[in-house]
Amino acid sequence: MTINRDTVSGTALLIAAAPAGKGSLIDATSVLPTLAAVPPSILTGTTAATVIELTDPADPQTVLTRIRAAAATPGPLSLYITGQLHLDHKQHLIHLALARTTPTTLRYTALPWHWLASELKLRRPGTTTVVIDVVAAPDAWQLLRTEGLALGHGIRVYGRITPPPPRRRITEPAYLKALATTWRSGNNPPLAQLHEQAAAQTGPDDALFLAVDHTAVPAPAASTVPVPNRPHQEPAPVPTAPPAISGNTEVAEEDPLPAIFATAHAGRHDEAASLTAIWEGWALRTYGAGSLQAIHWLEVRADLARLADDPARSCELWMAAANARLARQQPPDDPAVEGAVDRAHHQWQELRDPQRARELGPPLVSLRRHVPGRRSGAIEAVHRRLELLHTMPPVRARRAAS
Template sequence: MVINGEDTASGTALLIAASPAGKGCLIDATGVLPALAAVPPGILTGTAAATLVELADPTDPQTVLTRVRAVAAAPGPLTLYIAGQLHLDHKQHLIHLALARSTPATLRYTALPWHWLAGELALRRPGTTTVVTDLVAAPDAWQRLGSGGLVLGHGIRVYGRVVPPPPRRQIAEPAYLKALATAWRSGINPPLAQLHEQAAARSGSPDALFLAIDGMAGAAPAASAVQDPYPPERTPAPAPAASVPFAAGTGAAEEDPLPAILAAAHAGRHGEAASLAAMWEGWALRTHGADSVQATHWLEVRADLARLAGDAARSCELWMAAADARLARRQSPDDPAVVGAVDRAHHQWQELHDPRRCLELGPPLVALRLHVPGRRPGAIEALQHRLEQLNGTLPAAP
């Protein structure tokens, strides 16, 4: 459903409500959508006019990512309302938002990695994005949140709550978001920080983790009852001023953020590392432009972080984007940096085990390989041969 306002001062609200079907369901996520959809869209965004988009029980993480990417690219304020449940991927130890077909065994392929969301939102102008959550965390994810928080990055306001799983055979209600909707529909519309306190009081439980984060000033509780999910040493630092010099195009000469980001990745905090790298890429884009050396550097950092997290498909996509960026700057196809980016994309593609993802990423990789053959003879032939084999293994479309 899309509702368009009439004023030119327009914002966007994206409502995502998802939970697995069957016994894996921990929260009645879509139960809040009618209440939120009944609120005037401008109230949801804090603007005179608004576009409201709903995603009810989506099944494909790539579809959700595409929709998030689209609304993140829209001008004006953006508010995301997310109701659902969080799980921890046991192989990569990453937080995921479960979707309708998610199961513990298929989480990596059927749920939305939280750092994907963080990465897309980090590219927006600071202070224009708000995320409002009503989430249940599975036991392993709940334990992880207790030590690492729910990272989204600098410049993003976050309000909401996360609760532990309900007793067995019970399903939680998105009581926090319902309390917000009830207040708005009754004509009450104070600042969101104040309304958050009221909703927290009405929907609280002894174990609830309430989020009240001003993304422009770090993490701060809105009331004494609100817990800060970011320990002081984990609060993302603001992006540097444009006057900070870069050394060899890799970071500030005296305050290079890369070592800390890589340390987080090697410690298994992949979501945090990806979010911070995306934040720095957003700063490079705003400060130096999309075709700058600095923006390409952070794109390549994100590609390598995806590799470290075991996300070969995402790493392949990002390495291809980095190669395209270098070629767009008129770097030669035999430039070592261009060849290296394509080689890394090719290697990550070979690491994929999902035939459909291989077939999705194969054609653009072939196009790159034809333009950047590299030093290893037979690379393009090997790539095309595997694609032919994969095409023969998939069942024909009905």
């Protein structure tokens, strides 16, 4: 794949996860300071770069949400994953352990590896690179030694899987540290060459090293196995401020809004709306339908509808946001409430469809009665336009709506 580094923006998602306490086999987060010192453009292979860190996440749905949002980006995607792998004995599936994972809660507190594979297989071949440095629990190690770790066609995979360390010892992500150290020194050789160097430096002798390029035949150590279908679960996206999880931290280094609105301004309105819907779904599941977080994403959708030249939809969404804020007992003179109603009113004025303007007029009047706003005569202006729309012939009504 040829990348025009001057125009393409890339995304790097860094996931460092391991169970807390006695269940930990690897000090996964110890590599993050070294990776954080690497220029983002090196991590993504592009001049413009977005870097997102997940440090000891506890919820598999949250991790899946971040992966899904990253996988939806059009540019090159690089995932750096360090942690430990376990085997679910009931379904015989590999899982990436998270902060709250225990042997008895694995199926509910760890990330199924096939979730990751299912998200990445939807991307254009040749645009995705996954670099892993993980340790396998004893049961997972036996399976991985014979079947490898699958991610599917079109994805470059480099990395290291090590067997479980001796009892009461915790290993380190030495492979990823070796890569990051080379990058920090100013050297940036091809990833295949850098992989060979790191593999020679880090060992151990019985480690399983993965080196699969989308143009190459998979090596036995990383042979492809069937990827089970993802369970039908709707996760939800990354928040503007990541959720606080007791004893853990999640760092979103980039606010998603600039990227979403840049997508909309570029004319890719469906893509911007899809990304926003993911984030809104996350807010709804995490904080509830009437939460400020959910209302925030409702207002984002309203503004995106404006940019898509859909004033009717924008008006509806701004009214819904205003009503949601009033339902939270925010006073009518709250700037956020007034702003939502003012924007709904403005979008209603922009409507060119007389029928839609007549339909949306009454709920706007109702809102204006509660939220008159700071400009005198606002509700009277709505009444006047409604009367005009109802009394004028269709052609003249269209002119009045303009």
